[in-house]
Amino acid sequence: MTDCFTEEFEGNFTIIHNELIRDSNLSCRAFKLLCIGLSHRKKWKFFKEQIATCFKESSYQVDEAMKELRALGYLHTKAKNSEDGKFIGHTWYWFRKPITDAEFKKRYRNTENADFGEIGASENPGDIRKPTYKKTNFKKEQQPPKADSSASPPVVVFSCLENLNIRPQLKAKLSRQYDEATVAKAVEVLNNSDPDDTEAFLVAAIKEGWDSPPDEAQLLAKNTAYLTKLSDSGVDGRKLGAYTVTVHPEGVIFRHTRLDGSKNKSFDRRDRRFIDKVLAFIEKLKTGN
Numbered sequence: 001m002t003d004c005f006t007e008e009f010e011g012n013f014t015i016i017h018n019e020l021i022r023d024s025n026l027s028c029r030a031f032k033l034l035c036i037g038l039s040h041r042k043k044w045k046f047f048k049e050q051i052a053t054c055f056k057e058s059s060y061q062v063d064e065a066m067k068e069l070r071a072l073g074y075l076h077t078k079a080k081n082s083e084d085g086k087f088i089g090h091t092w093y094w095f096r097k098p099i100t101d102a103e104f105k106k107r108y109r110n111t112e113n114a115d116f117g118e119i120g121a122s123e124n125p126g127d128i129r130k131p132t133y134k135k136t137n138f139k140k141e142q143q144p145p146k147a148d149s150s151a152s153p154p155v156v157v158f159s160c161l162e163n164l165n166i167r168p169q170l171k172a173k174l175s176r177q178y179d180e181a182t183v184a185k186a187v188e189v190l191n192n193s194d195p196d197d198t199e200a201f202l203v204a205a206i207k208e209g210w211d212s213p214p215d216e217a218q219l220l221a222k223n224t225a226y227l228t229k230l231s232d233s234g235v236d237g238r239k240l241g242a243y244t245v246t247v248h249p250e251g252v253i254f255r256h257t258r259l260d261g262s263k264n265k266s267f268d269r270r271d272r273r274f275i276d277k278v279l280a281f282i283e284k285l286k287t288g289n
Helices: 029-036 048-055 059-072 101-109 168-177 182-192 198-208 218-234 274-287
Strands: 002-006 042-046 075-079 089-095 243-248 251-256 265-268
Touching: 002 274, 029 059, 029 089, 048 059, 059 168, 101 198, 168 182, 168 198, 218 243, 218 251, 218 274, 251 274, 265 274
Parallel strands: 002 089
Antiparallel strands: 002 042, 075 089, 243 251, 251 265
C-alpha cells in the first residue's frame, strides 16, 4: 500500500489534456495507469494488486508503468518517515502535466501536501481503494493486502540526463545501474562529440570510462587487434548455431544457413562499438536468445 496525492479538481470526472493523450513517449499501459491516478481526488491509497486487477495485467506490468511515468515526470515521490524519524516508504504525487525533479523539489518536496487540498479520506473512495476478495470471509476481508516484496523502488533520473534526446527507458536504466558521477562524466564527453548514434556512444562512454572522445586512429587500431585475436584463436570458420563465422581484414561476418543471405550479420571494424557488438552477438547465439 502506498500513500498518494493527486492534484485537486472539481466534479466526478477526470480532465485529460490533449498533449497527454498525444504524448508519443507514453505507452498505453502507462497512459491507463496515469488516468487511474488522476481519477482520484486529494489523498488516496495505492494498492498495486487492485490496480493490476483494473489493468487485467500482472503486478509486474504495473511496476513497469510506474517506472515509465516516473521517468517522464508524471509521477514523483517524497520520502515518508515514522514519528521516530525512521524511513517507512514513499508518498507518490500524480500530475496531469510532467514536471522535472528540480521543479518538484522546489514546489512540493519541502512543503506538506502543497496544492493537494486537505488530508483525509477521498470523497469518492470507489473500488480501487478498497481491495476485495473472492471468498466471503469476514476476518480475511479485514486484513490489509500483503506487501509486495518484489516491487522495486522508484528510479530517480539523474539531472545530467534530463535534457538529453534519448529514450526515457534508457535514462531510467542508466540512473539505476550507475552512480551519478560516472554518468555525468560520460555526458560531458558526449557533449564534446558529435556521434552518429547518441545512445550507443553514451553507453560505451559509461562502460569504458571515457575521459574524452576516443581517438579514431586508436579505436581503429584496437578493433584491428581484436580481429587478429579472433583469427589466431580459431574462431574463423567456426559454426555457431545456424551461423558460420568469417573473419576478414575489415570485420566479421556471421553467415546464416539461409542461402539468400538475408539473415547474415556483418560488423565493421570502423564501428565505435565493434567489439561490444561482436561479443554481444556471439553471446546471443550461445544462449539461443
